[in-house]
Amino acid sequence: MEERLRPRSGGVFSLGRRARAVLRRVPVWAWRLLMHSVKNAERVRFNADPVPGVRSWRDIDFVGDHLPSHRLDVMAPEPAGAGPLPVYVYFHGGGWTSGDKEPLTKYCASQAAGGMVVVNVNYRKAPRFQLGHVLQDANAALAWVQANIGRLGGDPGRMVLGGDSAGGQIAALMAAAMFRPLLAQHYRLAPALPAASVRGLVQHCSVADFSVFFDPGFVLSLNFIRMLMPHGSAPAGRDARLRLREAAHYMSPIEWLDSRCPPVFITTSERDFFYRANMNLIASLRNHGVRVDSLVYG
Numbered sequence: 001m002e003e004r005l006r007p008r009s010g011g012v013f014s015l016g017r018r019a020r021a022v023l024r025r026v027p028v029w030a031w032r033l034l035m036h037s038v039k040n041a042e043r044v045r046f047n048a049d050p051v052p053g054v055r056s057w058r059d060i061d062f063v064g065d066h067l068p069s070h071r072l073d074v075m076a077p078e079p080a081g082a083g084p085l086p087v088y089v090y091f092h093g094g095g096w097t098s099g100d101k102e103p104l105t106k107y108c109a110s111q112a113a114g115g116m117v118v119v120n121v122n123y124r125k126a127p128r129f130q131l132g133h134v135l136q137d138a139n140a141a142l143a144w145v146q147a148n149i150g151r152l153g154g155d156p157g158r159m160v161l162g163g164d165s166a167g168g169q170i171a172a173l174m175a176a177a178m179f180r181p182l183l184a185q186h187y188r189l190a191p192a193l194p195a196a197s198v199r200g201l202v203q204h205c206s207v208a209d210f211s212v213f214f215d216p217g218f219v220l221s222l223n224f225i226r227m228l229m230p231h232g233s234a235p236a237g238r239d240a241r242l243r244l245r246e247a248a249h250y251m252s253p254i255e256w257l258d259s260r261c262p263p264v265f266i267t268t269s270e271r272d273f274f275y276r277a278n279m280n281l282i283a284s285l286r287n288h289g290v291r292v293d294s295l296v297y298g
Helices: 014-020 028-046 102-113 131-152 166-177 181-186 210-214 223-228 240-251 275-287
Strands: 002-005 054-061 071-077 085-091 117-121 154-164 198-204 264-269 292-297
Touching: 028 102, 028 223, 054 102, 071 102, 071 131, 085 102, 085 131, 085 166, 085 198, 102 117, 117 131, 131 154, 131 166, 154 166, 166 181, 166 198, 210 223, 210 240, 210 275, 223 240, 264 275, 275 292
Parallel strands: 002 292, 085 117, 085 154, 154 198, 198 264, 264 292
Antiparallel strands: 054 071, 071 117
16 A cells, blocks of 8 residues: 655755755765764654653663674563564664664654564664674674563564664665575675564665666765775776676665565655655565555655
8 A cells, every 4th residue: 555645844854955956966974964963953852752651671782792883772562461572673774874773762662652572773884884794783683682582572473674764774685685595695694583583574765776876866976885885895997887786786675575575664755865766666566466555755
């Protein structure tokens, strides 16, 4: 089902939309500056009026190395429901370079209040780390969930993966890696979850289709793709664009999600940087026979 909603004004990326009129392709440094400028204000705004009736376990070290990027929060309804509850694992956005689980606290708490155990995950970020490191962190978090969520009231056999923007891409690639061995092998992953345990996928304004980076006039530069590649592997010279497309193939969930994908919920907006990527994903999944529900804002 697809539902289109009336336009909304304002939002986190209103500054970015204005910048788009000035910069033909936003470089990585400008994106990081934008995200830094909105981070603290958005954290306060998003978490105003906390959600009642939710218990939480905060800053769990899911790797054991004491890094802030290897921490997660778990939230569950209070009182606990009868029997184990479904589990929703969420990855924050921020263009792979920025962001934190903290501004997503209220969102995750609201989902927990709806009757599930929610896991809000941090991960290492670019440009110091590449996409392979990010996915390894996501896999480590899922391994922790698989081993521990039962004692916190969750059912490890009923999980939904989700995220916004870059976090949506992470969630989608992790889901695909569970039934696409070539993708898992490319990132040296041994998937922590069996594919059957993932019952759904949530994509909020996800970076679902990297082909849009190559569209004329797209707002973000190709350096975002270079940034996510292993150090020393970014191409140069005449064939650079072709090699970037090859790298983008392994970064694009749309290339890997097929009929084995669980049901998907997608939100986007006509003002979203990745509106076309999300609409492409909706069409692709439906062509594969996957159930897709979507909300498309004006």
